[in-house]
Amino acid sequence: MLAYILRSLTQATLVMLAVAFIAFSMFRYVGDPVASIVGQDATLKDRQELTESLGLNDPFPLQFVRFLGNALQGDFGISYRQGRPVAELLIERLPATIELAVISAAVALGLGLMLGIYAALNRRGVIANIVMSLSLIGVSLPTFLIGIGLIFLFSVYLRWLPSFGRGEVVAFGWWTTGLLTDSGRKSLIMPVITLGFFQLTLIMRLVRAEMLEVMRTEYIKFARARGLSDGSVHFRHALRNAMVPVITITGLQLGSIIAFAIVTETVFNWPGLGALFVRSVEVVDIPVMAAYLMFVGLVFVVVNLIVDVLYFLVDPRLRGGITVPSR
């Protein structure tokens, strides 16, 4: 177990190093940081001084190590455009994105699992078929279209829900939440649906396909032949086996919910990290972009780490012959 986790951790660290390297290269070589900071009418002397003080004349490896060290301490430099520390900007935006992503993920996972299992067990049922047909929409419609469609229906036509922003938020220290106010909750509904719908349908279709696959296996037939109850056959024997591939895909999908809420945040003008990133791209705010890249990398690495550990817990075959020596 420990060796397995250590191996996963090592891999995670290597991936993060690679991401950091890309982020650093972007930071250092996309555009001229000095020009970005001082503007066009600075003198040559000003520029040289700034170059020196930023350490840009140092050898490349030294610069990278310094960048890494700063990043580890949460220092991603200062935003070119806003003149504030990047870390501060990120933290300010983080709660909005996390709240949206976690709720979306929970809805997608919960509903996706339930509907997927239902559709697999009632393969020929009318409701299951309707759900399956509808899920095709979710898989094939682009996110922004769903968002715009929802806005049109619920904000413009029915006037039930707000079309942008988070509504009123309540602050706990640096964390802010919209869950405690009426307008905050109302504001969450459409972005959550927009962000989670694709994942929901994907998870549902995946769970259904895997369940059907597992239900055809010999060990399920044998479990039936032993007279085990339907409940045990479906939810103990079949579901656990179906979960192994579902965990992989779901893990990656949930990672991308958190990391790539960009489109949804843009459509709903949601004050999260995605919106910040889009703004930074528009104004070439490289430090913010680099930090966002690192953040996305971190999310995926952490999610993958969790997936690896879950695998380990679900599938004994990965644990190697620890329990008893094989004959």
Added chain:
Amino acid sequence: MSEPVISVRNLQVEFVTRRATLRAIDGVSFDIHKGEVLGVVGESGAGKSVTGAAIIGLIEPPGRISGGEILLNGRRIDNLSPEEMRKVRGRKVAMIFQDPLTSLNPLFRVGEQLVETIRTHLQMNERQARDRAVELLTEVGIPAPEKRIDGYPHEFSGGMRQRVVIALALCAEPDFIVADEPTTALDVSVQAQIISLIKKLGRERGMAVMLVTHDMGVIAETADRVAVMYAGRLAEIGPVRDVVQRPMHPYAKGLMGAIPTLEASTERLVQIPGSMPRLSSIPRGCAFNPRCADVFARCHVDQPLPLSVQGRQVACHLYENERLKTAEVAR
């Protein structure tokens, strides 16, 4: 003789497809008594496994039992509700599958699977069920069962897994067990062990065993009686020695002729020309008529019904006269 444990009477199984209704089993009847092993042989698709599945009530849609009766200890079980049948399955009738590598759930310890099965059918607490699981593993010949019970299926070899499968089938002391090609997926050296284990358990516990197999050697060694199936029908059924050594039905003759022996120095083994018809194109009359060497006019018209001849049953028009003769003699 006492009442048979399993009595199959004129069983019909149909598969309803979009194009047609296919009859996979057509009028199969046989009895299996306490402690008896009935071997069932035939080509792939002859309906051997479907018959077994029908008895334990595991025919999956679009298949269904469309006629006949199945009696367990004199009580009909083919018309039970799914929930009632579930209680019979595993408790009274059990099944061993072909491939031990795929018939155990890979994510659960062997002990968990045994305990769950035991507690489904018998009133036992966790501790008692575990003790019984250890006993069962001992009985099927697994060394160090107290330790192995906590192993996962992938930690067992193929032969050992098949022993676990057998232990699982025996959890609630069933009266009848279907062994569906239990040795096909195993090494030859292990096959003999598993077969003799099944035979021993059947005899000791007085179980009725239906042994489905391709392997005539296994049949000759294990079975008391043998049923030869062809295209969903019974061609011949009778005591194993009679049928193997002096088969009567032309198909059975061909099947037995295809067994290589060390004594006979024939150049080529006998081979039945052609192949078994698809279920969608079973010929009129006798299903075997296109391939039969002794075919005559009537075979193309009438479906032969089982005739009692010389202590066995043969579904072939060739023996119509012989039956009449024996009947006259008896009179």
